[in-house]
Amino acid sequence: MFGPLETLFTSQPRVLGIDISNAAIKLIELSKSGQSYRVDGYGVVPMVEGAVVDKHIKNSSEVSEMLARLVKYARTSNTHVAVALPDSFVFTKIIQMEAGLEDEDIESQIMIDADKYIPYPLHEVSLDFSIIGPNATDDKLVDVLLIASRAEYIHTLTEVMEDAGLTLNVVDVQSYALERACKLLEKQLPKIGDDECLALIDIGATTTTLNILQNMKTVFSREEKFGGEQLTKEIQEKYCQSHSEAGLAKKKGGLPDDYETEVLQPFKEKAVLQARRSLQFFFSASPQSKVTHIVLSGGTMSIPGLPEMISEQLGIEATLANPFADMQIARRVNRDALFIDAPAMMACCGLAMRSFPHD
Numbered sequence: 214m215f216g217p218l219e220t221l222f223t224s225q226p227r228v229l230g231i232d233i234s235n236a237a238i239k240l241i242e243l244s245k246s247g248q249s250y251r252v253d254g255y256g257v258v259p260m261v262e263g264a265v266v267d268k269h270i271k272n273s274s275e276v277s278e279m280l281a282r283l284v285k286y287a288r289t290s291n292t293h294v295a296v297a298l299p300d301s302f303v304f305t306k307i308i309q310m311e312a313g314l315e316d317e318d319i320e321s322q323i324m325i326d327a328d329k330y331i332p333y334p335l336h337e338v339s340l341d342f343s344i345i346g347p348n349a350t351d352d353k354l355v356d357v358l359l360i361a362s363r364a365e366y367i368h369t370l371t372e373v374m375e376d377a378g379l380t381l382n383v384v385d386v387q388s389y390a391l392e393r394a395c396k397l398l399e400k401q402l403p404k405i406g407d408d409e410c411l412a413l414i415d416i417g418a419t420t421t422t423l424n425i426l427q428n429m430k431t432v433f434s435r436e437e438k439f440g441g442e443q444l445t446k447e448i449q450e451k452y453c454q455s456h457s458e459a460g461l462a463k464k465k466g467g468l469p470d471d472y473e474t475e476v477l478q479p480f481k482e483k484a485v486l487q488a489r490r491s492l493q494f495f496f497s498a499s500p501q502s503k504v505t506h507i508v509l510s511g512g513t514m515s516i517p518g519l520p521e522m523i524s525e526q527l528g529i530e531a532t533l534a535n536p537f538a539d540m541q542i543a544r545r546v547n548r549d550a551l552f553i554d555a556p557a558m559m560a561c562c563g564l565a566m567r568s569f570p571h572d
Contacts, residue, residue: 230564236418241561251541256287277376295383295564390563397536416513423491441513510534512557
């Protein structure tokens with residue numbers, strides 16, 4: 214029997230999209246009428262310092278308390294949750310299997326052969342699979358996406374959710390959640406040809422994620438350690454502030470006059486360099502030599518002038534992600550705050566969209 218990751222691709226009740234990082238916990242609840250989405254719940258709470266380190270939950274009780282507080286703030290009665298694991302926590306492999314097999318037969322065969330594919334002892338992992346479609350060279354075979362993660366990650370998330378009065382229904386993968394959310398941006402993006410590439414560069418608290426999409430499907434993904442926490446630490450060191458003080462000052466302002474030139478501008482230049490390096494990794498690993506357009510997301514992209522700086526220095530037209538631009542907003546949701554946080558909410562939206570399996 215597969216572990217908790219078996220929920221990755223199956224239909225679920227309507228879920229809250231929850232994104233847990235070193236810097237904050239974010240929540241989105243969506244509903245849908247026809248083709249139109251509505252934001253029914255939203256909230257962000259700053260993370261207690263040290264409770265999450267490099268996306269590993271170190272203080273489960275603190276995170277559970279924050280989650281319970283966040284759900285109360287969002288004024289939702291929904292207790293079903295979707296979360297995502299970082300790509301670095303997950304092993305994926307495309308394998309070939311005989312066409313026409315039932316899911317139970319595929320599952321049985323994978324369990325027999327799993328030790329051929331998975332680089333961890335099987336008793337330490339949770340597994341899932343999804344049929345991608347017919348194999349390109351042999352119509353008697355289908356391509357199957359196999360996904361594995363260490364079971365300890367899933368167990369920790371499950372316990373944290375239960376202690377907060379929530380039920381973990383879906384465990385997704387960060388890059389898949391971001392890919393799904395890109396569908397919300399289609400009206401904001403220029404027409405991109407079938408053979409052209411769209412790059413999604415997401416700079417969060419500690420991680421920069423690059424997704425390369427063709428026909429809105431991820432064909433390349435890479436994570437690098439770089440994010441807004443670096444700026445927070447530089448503010449701490451420069452102005453002798455606590456972590457929470459530095460995080461608040463970064464968002465609200467009020468720092469000394471030399472902040473712009475001494476701290477912020479050098480950080481923005483590092484962010485541009487990180488975006489450039491991420492794309493260079495793709496170009497070196499792919500026959501593609503061009504990206505037509507860039508989508509910029511993640512909380513760090515809310516820094517004034519950074520999206521324009523990345524676009525100008527890379528010489529590629531860019532769009533700052535706002536997944537809510539074409540959505541209705543419930544009255545109880547703080548619209549102004551939601552739109553300020555919009556670039557940081559892409560993963561949450563992609564997770565909340567798991568409520569609608571055909572999207």
